[in-house]
Amino acid sequence: MMPIVRITLPAEKRALREKMRGLGLGHREIAAEFARRYRLRPRAAWREAHGWSLREAAAQINAYTGTVGLDPGGVSSMTAPHLCEHENWPGPGPQPSGRRPSPYLLALLACVYGCTAADLIDLADREQLSPAELLILDTYSQEIPNLRNENHPPHLPRPPAPPARQQPLSAVPAITYRGKPEPGFTPRAGIEREVLMAAHEGSDHAEQAERRDIGDATLEQLRADVVRLSLESMTAEPFPVFREMRRLRSRIYAALDRQLWPRDQTELYFLLGALNCLMAVAASDMGYPQSGEELIRAAWAYTTAIDHRPLMAHLRLELRWHRPLAESWPSREPRPERTALPVRRTQHGTVVLAVRRESDVELRDSNP
Numbered sequence: 001m002m003p004i005v006r007i008t009l010p011a012e013k014r015a016l017r018e019k020m021r022g023l024g025l026g027h028r029e030i031a032a033e034f035a036r037r038y039r040l041r042p043r044a045a046w047r048e049a050h051g052w053s054l055r056e057a058a059a060q061i062n063a064y065t066g067t068v069g070l071d072p073g074g075v076s077s078m079t080a081p082h083l084c085e086h087e088n089w090p091g092p093g094p095q096p097s098g099r100r101p102s103p104y105l106l107a108l109l110a111c112v113y114g115c116t117a118a119d120l121i122d123l124a125d126r127e128q129l130s131p132a133e134l135l136i137l138d139t140y141s142q143e144i145p146n147l148r149n150e151n152h153p154p155h156l157p158r159p160p161a162p163p164a165r166q167q168p169l170s171a172v173p174a175i176t177y178r179g180k181p182e183p184g185f186t187p188r189a190g191i192e193r194e195v196l197m198a199a200h201e202g203s204d205h206a207e208q209a210e211r212r213d214i215g216d217a218t219l220e221q222l223r224a225d226v227v228r229l230s231l232e233s234m235t236a237e238p239f240p241v242f243r244e245m246r247r248l249r250s251r252i253y254a255a256l257d258r259q260l261w262p263r264d265q266t267e268l269y270f271l272l273g274a275l276n277c278l279m280a281v282a283a284s285d286m287g288y289p290q291s292g293e294e295l296i297r298a299a300w301a302y303t304t305a306i307d308h309r310p311l312m313a314h315l316r317l318e319l320r321w322h323r324p325l326a327e328s329w330p331s332r333e334p335r336p337e338r339t340a341l342p343v344r345r346t347q348h349g350t351v352v353l354a355v356r357r358e359s360d361v362e363l364r365d366s367n368p
Contacts, residue, residue, distance in 0.1 A: 013038070017051055027114055042120050043087040043101070046113040054080035057112075064112050082207070090128045100128075102200045103136040116141035136193075213258035219267055222252060226271050226278075233278055242282040249275050266306050273303040273311050277318060284321065293319065 013034070020030050027049040035045035047057045058078040065071040065078075085099035101109075106117045113120070118141035126134060225248050233241050252268050252275070260268070276299035284292035296319050303311045 041087055042122050054083050058083050060112050096128055103133050104197055107140055211259045212261055214255055214264055226275055238282040238285045245279045269302045269306045273299040
């Protein structure tokens, strides 16, 4: 009995694409067949006609916007998840879902895919788009030459150099957007489009800013671990606690490499300051005061970055136990005697807990 060979969907699409290419058919025919056979929306069908994944298509879009000067700095770059939402909008439900593609984005996709903007929308899109947006898309599509069987995306001319002296909008006969003239637009329509495009760009950039790769549960667990180790440092042997503190510090370092909100970074900096302080005490108790001093300086760097005054005061106190007074701070108070070390060690965990509670109050006050 011959074994059954199962062909995956990507392999099936690739074979169909190559077969149609061999018959001399272009991207338009391939996109139409993909939309019919696999029930794809127009934007997804045109992407599949080129054989691009979502990530590959996003890379093509970003490369094109950078080449023609639309986004030279990559500020509003396209991502694969965003492109997927643009392709699926408005969704199958009664209410629109996903990410609404603007006329600017549809025109950009048309340039990258080698089609017209009207090729990238269907009846479901037209029912949700405004009359002004449909007017822009239909007018733009009429100005594009016949791209049937076109295998390569067209290239827009580079924007012309800006004039030496700018005129007010009322004196400019043709309103421009990013240096490309828009014939037939009145000054009011041009201003409206400029405002709309600026709003869309701001929305795209805000989507990047609102991304957060750490949750409140993770932050709370890191806080609880620091408090637990602070308590254990008062009774347990220093070396095992020191090793666990180092592991926890590595976890916080890894968390700082993620996409964080400013308040998350402030919280992690505070935890690093407190944790390095605890490690300094443990290192000093094990007979390594120089390493303890280095750890306190590391804690000071994180604490001054967030300007946390209670923890800074505590670090000043700790440093007085690790180095001579004349080399530490401008204060001329007498250096405490080493006989006070057991009392300091017993109260250290309580001090860190008090600093943590005060930090929580400050964070809540600054983030209503």
